[in-house]
Amino acid sequence: MIKGWWWKFTGVLLLLYTIVYGLVADVPQLNILEESIRNLFFHVPMWFAMMFMMMISLVYSIMYLANSRGESQVNEGLTKKIRLDIIASQWATVALLFGFLGLLTGSVWARTTWSAWWVFQEVKLNGAAAGILVYVAYFILRGAIEDEEQKARVAAVYNIFAFVMYMVLINVIPRIVDSSLHPGNGGNPGFSAYDLDSHLRLIFYPAVIGWILLAAWIVDLRIRVKKMEMKNFYK
Amino acid sequence: MKKIYLTFFLLNFVLTLPLRAQNADVGEYLLRGNKLYAVITVLVIIFIGIVIFLVNMDRRIKALEEI
Numbered sequence: 001m002i003k004g005w006w007w008k009f010t011g012v013l014l015l016l017y018t019i020v021y022g023l024v025a026d027v028p029q030l031n032i033l034e035e036s037i038r039n040l041f042f043h044v045p046m047w048f049a050m051m052f053m054m055m056i057s058l059v060y061s062i063m064y065l066a067n068s069r070g071e072s073q074v075n076e077g078l079t080k081k082i083r084l085d086i087i088a089s090q091w092a093t094v095a096l097l098f099g100f101l102g103l104l105t106g107s108v109w110a111r112t113t114w115s116a117w118w119v120f121q122e123v124k125l126n127g128a129a130a131g132i133l134v135y136v137a138y139f140i141l142r143g144a145i146e147d148e149e150q151k152a153r154v155a156a157v158y159n160i161f162a163f164v165m166y167m168v169l170i171n172v173i174p175r176i177v178d179s180s181l182h183p184g185n186g187g188n189p190g191f192s193a194y195d196l197d198s199h200l201r202l203i204f205y206p207a208v209i210g211w212i213l214l215a216a217w218i219v220d221l222r223i224r225v226k227k228m229e230m231k232n233f234y235k
Numbered sequence: 236m237k238k239i240y241l242t243f244f245l246l247n248f249v250l251t252l253p254l255r256a257q258n259a260d261v262g263e264y265l266l267r268g269n270k271l272y273a274v275i276t277v278l279v280i281i282f283i284g285i286v287i288f289l290v291n292m293d294r295r296i297k298a299l300e301e302i
Contacts, residue, residue, distance in 0.1 A: 108276050
C-alpha cells in the first residue's frame, strides 16, 4: 500500500467536495429525473470504484499465481504468497461492499424514476446482481477451504474467472441486448447529452477518485488487521 | 445483547415515524422535495454501509487486543 497520509486526506477532501457540490450545484432540470439526477454523483461512482477495485484484486491474484519463490520470502512472519493473497482478498471484500451499496442505491433511484424497486426486464440490473453473486461465491469458496495455501491458490484462480464473468455480465451483455433502461444504454441518451458545459463531469470524476481513495483506506486498515490475525494464528 | 435489541427497536421506531404517520407506500416518500429525498436516502445507505465495516473492524481489533 502507498505510504503516507496524503492520499487518505485527498480522498476525504474529494468526497467532501462531491457531497457539498453534489447537493448544492446547479443541475440540468429534466422531467422524471428532477433532483434525483444528483444520484449520478453517488450511485454511479459506486460501480466505477467497484470495477477498479476488482481490477486491483485481479492483479494481485495474478501476481500470486505468477510468484514462484514467495514461499521463502518471509516478512512480518508471513510468506510473500500469503501477503499477496491477503491483499487480493481484502480488495475484493471492499469491492463487494461497494457492489451491494451500488445495488441498494440503484434500487432507490429506480423506485423514484422507473417506479419500481427492481425492474426484472432490465438486463443491467440482473447482470449486476448476478455479478455480485459471482463475487459472493468467491468468499464462500474461501470459507470452504481450511488450508491457507490451498485456499489462496483456488481463490486466485477463481478470482480471474469472477472478474471476466463480472465484466461480461455488467458491460458486455447489456450492450448486446441493447434494451436497458439505463442512461447511455438501449438507445437512451447518456448523461453526457445533458452535460454540455461539463458541469456534471466536474463533480462526477472527483467523486470516483474520492471513493476509490476512501476504499483504499478501508482496504489498508483491513489488510493490517488481517496480517495481525494471521500472525497470531501461526504463532 | 439486550441493549443491542433495544437500540435497534428505538432506531426502527424513530426512523419509521414519518412513514407510519403518512400511512403511505415507503417508496412514495422518495419523491418528495422534487425527488431530493432519493438522493438523501442514497447518501444514508452509503454511510450505513461504511459504518457496518467500521463495526466489523472494531470487533476484530478488540479480539486482537485480548490475546
